[in-house]
Every structure is written in C-alpha cells, then in structure tokens.
Amino acid sequence: MSVLNSLKKLVPLGVALLLSACGANSVVVEGSYPSPNVRPIPLTLGVFFDADLQNFSYTEYTETGKEEYVVASGQTHMQLFNSVLPSMFANVVVLDSLEAAPGAQVDAVFAPSIEEFQLALPQKTRLDAYEVWVKYNMRLLAPDGTYIADWVVTSYGKTPTESLRSIESGINDATVGALRDLASNFTLTFRSVPEVSEWLVAKGAGN
Amino acid sequence: MMSESLARIITTSTDLFRQCCLPLLLLTLSLFLSACTTTTVDEFRQGETGIEAHQSIVILGRRQGSTYETREEFVNCVGERVARGTEAIRVIPEKEFIDSLFPWFEPRTAPLRTSDLQVLMEEPLVAQKITEYGIRYIVWVDGQTETSNRMGSISCAVGPGGGGCFGFGSWEDDSNFDARVWDVSSFASVGTISTDSTGQSYVPAVVVPIPLIARVEANACSSLATQLQQFVNGG
Numbered sequence: 001m002s003v004l005n006s007l008k009k010l011v012p013l014g015v016a017l018l019l020s021a022c023g024a025n026s027v028v029v030e031g032s033y034p035s036p037n038v039r040p041i042p043l044t045l046g047v048f049f050d051a052d053l054q055n056f057s058y059t060e061y062t063e064t065g066k067e068e069y070v071v072a073s074g075q076t077h078m079q080l081f082n083s084v085l086p087s088m089f090a091n092v093v094v095l096d097s098l099e100a101a102p103g104a105q106v107d108a109v110f111a112p113s114i115e116e117f118q119l120a121l122p123q124k125t126r127l128d129a130y131e132v133w134v135k136y137n138m139r140l141l142a143p144d145g146t147y148i149a150d151w152v153v154t155s156y157g158k159t160p161t162e163s164l165r166s167i168e169s170g171i172n173d174a175t176v177g178a179l180r181d182l183a184s185n186f187t188l189t190f191r192s193v194p195e196v197s198e199w200l201v202a203k204g205a206g207n
Numbered sequence: 208m209m210s211e212s213l214a215r216i217i218t219t220s221t222d223l224f225r226q227c228c229l230p231l232l233l234l235t236l237s238l239f240l241s242a243c244t245t246t247t248v249d250e251f252r253q254g255e256t257g258i259e260a261h262q263s264i265v266i267l268g269r270r271q272g273s274t275y276e277t278r279e280e281f282v283n284c285v286g287e288r289v290a291r292g293t294e295a296i297r298v299i300p301e302k303e304f305i306d307s308l309f310p311w312f313e314p315r316t317a318p319l320r321t322s323d324l325q326v327l328m329e330e331p332l333v334a335q336k337i338t339e340y341g342i343r344y345i346v347w348v349d350g351q352t353e354t355s356n357r358m359g360s361i362s363c364a365v366g367p368g369g370g371g372c373f374g375f376g377s378w379e380d381d382s383n384f385d386a387r388v389w390d391v392s393s394f395a396s397v398g399t400i401s402t403d404s405t406g407q408s409y410v411p412a413v414v415v416p417i418p419l420i421a422r423v424e425a426n427a428c429s430s431l432a433t434q435l436q437q438f439v440n441g442g
Contacts, residue, residue: 008377034306034307034309035309036309036310037307037308037309037311037330037336038310038332039332039335129276158276158277160275160278180309180310180313181313181314181315183309183310184309184313184315184316185309185315186325187310188310188316
C-alpha cells in the first residue's frame, strides 16, 4: 500500500518533468550596468516604465514554429535605465503613471519602449557568436503629456561561442552587451537629438 | 601444448605493452606533438618609451570588427603576464577600466585613432579618471585565433562489454594578434607588437581518445606579453 502511495506521489512529478521537457527554455536576463561618466543636466526628469517594458519578453521559435527560448529582459531594462538616468540628470523621479507627472514637479517625463527585439543563435546563423539587436522608441514628454521628442535608438550586442558556455549564458551575455550599447549610445547622443536640444536650450540647460 | 604456451606468451607480451609501453609511448608522443607550435614576434617602434613605478598601463581588446572580436580571456592573459616578473608593470584590469570610464570605451564609442583619444581627454571626467589610475600607456590588442584544416574522424561505441573510440583527428590553429601602444602623455602611437603563432593539434583514439593540443593562443599570449613588457620599459 505504501509503495502504491509513493507511486501516486511520483506520477504528478513525472508528468511535470515530462511537460517541462517539452516547453521553451526560459532566460531571465541578468547583468550589471555601470553609471555613465557624463555631466548631469540640471533638470528633474520623471521616468515612466509602462507594463509592456516591465514585462517585456521575446520568444525565439524553432524552424517548425515551436517555442524554443523565452528571453525575459523587462526587469534588466529597468535596472539599466535606473543606473543611467541618475547620472544624466540632476534629479530623477520614477512615476507610477503618466498622470502623476504634473504633481511630481518634473521638467519632463521619459518613457522608453521596445519596438523590436531580434536574436541570432549560432546554430541557426552558422556564425560563432550569439547576437542581439534591439530597436527602441524613446519618448520625452512635457508633464502635461504633450510631446517634446520622439526618436528611435538601436543597439547591438554579441558574444562569441565558447566550448563550455551554455546557450542560455550566450543569450544573456549578448543581451547585456546590447543593453550596454544602448546605454552608451543613448547617453552620448541624447543632447544631440534636435528636439531634445531645443528643449534643453528653452530650459536654460543647453550647454 | 606448444600453441597454448605461445598464445600465453603473446597475451603476456600484449598486456605488458598495454600496461607499460603504451602509456609511455603516448606520453612521449604527446610531449613531442604538444610542442609543435611556431611563434613569430615583430616589433615596430615609433617613439621612445619608459614607465615610472607610480604609472600604469591598461590593455584593451578591440571589439569593433563585424567578423570577430578580441577575446577578453586573451586580453586578461596578456595583462596578467605583463604584471608578473622582475620587469613587472602595473596593469589596470580591462573590465574595471571600461566600467569605470563608461560609456567612453565601449565598442561603439572607443577611440580608434590617437587624435580621438586627444578629443576624449578634453572630457574632464575622462581625464580625471585616467589621471587617477596613473595611466601612461593604452595598449590596444586586436586579433583572433582561427582553426583550419580539420581532418579525420573519430568513432565511439558503447556496448554491454564496455566501450571505446577509434580514429584520428587533427586541426591547425593560427593566432594573430597586434598590440598597438598609445602614449597618453603625448597622444601618439609609440609602436606596434605583432605575434603570429601556429600549431597543429592531434587526437589519436585507440580505445581512449588522447588529445594532443598545440597551445597556440597560450604561446601567443606569453610571447606578446614578454615583448610588450620590454617595449614599455624602454628595452
């Protein structure tokens, strides 16, 4: 009887293991991002991360259309912006909603979003590298919600294949590379976006 | 009776060969073959060099190429070797330097020419960090190891009585690396050291595969580091 009970307990475990073997591999991207060495703009910036960004994940499919890898990078994107923006602005306020901006005493609200995410795996490209491309839509809004600037930033990251590196680790490192590329590109080109430049001049922070 | 004795002698000889001579033979073969690496180092000097005890260097990998990128492990290997020995030089670790000067030395933003470095040093935060580290030279390492001429095949099988492999495989590795040395005090390139290391690796498999690997990249690292140490010290 006790053997039967033990078997009964093992059946759900076996079924779970069998099902998990059929599902996609999940990669939750983790990385650390340094703070940029740039002159901060003497303004207060509100930041709003919408639910799409916070929960962003990309699914890579096999050639037969089955889910192969699910790459969750929403949290690491927030971590990146939380590391970069406080070095770029004198004050940064994270907002729960765009409606909270007028009462938060901010000069503008920054709302990034991911438009496209592409992953290239070595087993498909026949190259010795994992590659990640990401296309972002950066929006800078006035506290009342009107547009100040709206521009596109692309980033790219790659990491070479190595004999003892897992596919998950390769995807993680290539994504972190792409995020670092985003941070460097965004930090150094922010002031040169024409609409942003005009806004900075209007706010007396053009230099 | 005679044939039984002969068979016993042959079996004993085979066992003796397996126990004693075969490992010895393979060891000798491995020592001989693993040494099959040729390394050439070239130095091109464009200016005087020298470094004081309080100064340091940083060795960075070039990662702008679309087809390859200089491996972090190779850059770290050169750095560790330059920081060793009687002529040791203080080397700032690559990752620490790049993170500390973020975002100025990322693949997209790193200076490609000495004139770019001069412009970069006009950024007060960059100049301050480089002064804090006491960096006199920035060394840009660029290159890769390529594998070619793969030949042979090895087949392995497992059965109830045991398993084993049989076959032979070989390939050639070629490591090509350049180290360009920039003098931070004069914003000038003071020289380039190039290393080219080639070697053939073999994997014979008689029951057990025995990898006889040519340490091509390790030799390239060692040669480049020794020459770089002498170059920076002004030798």
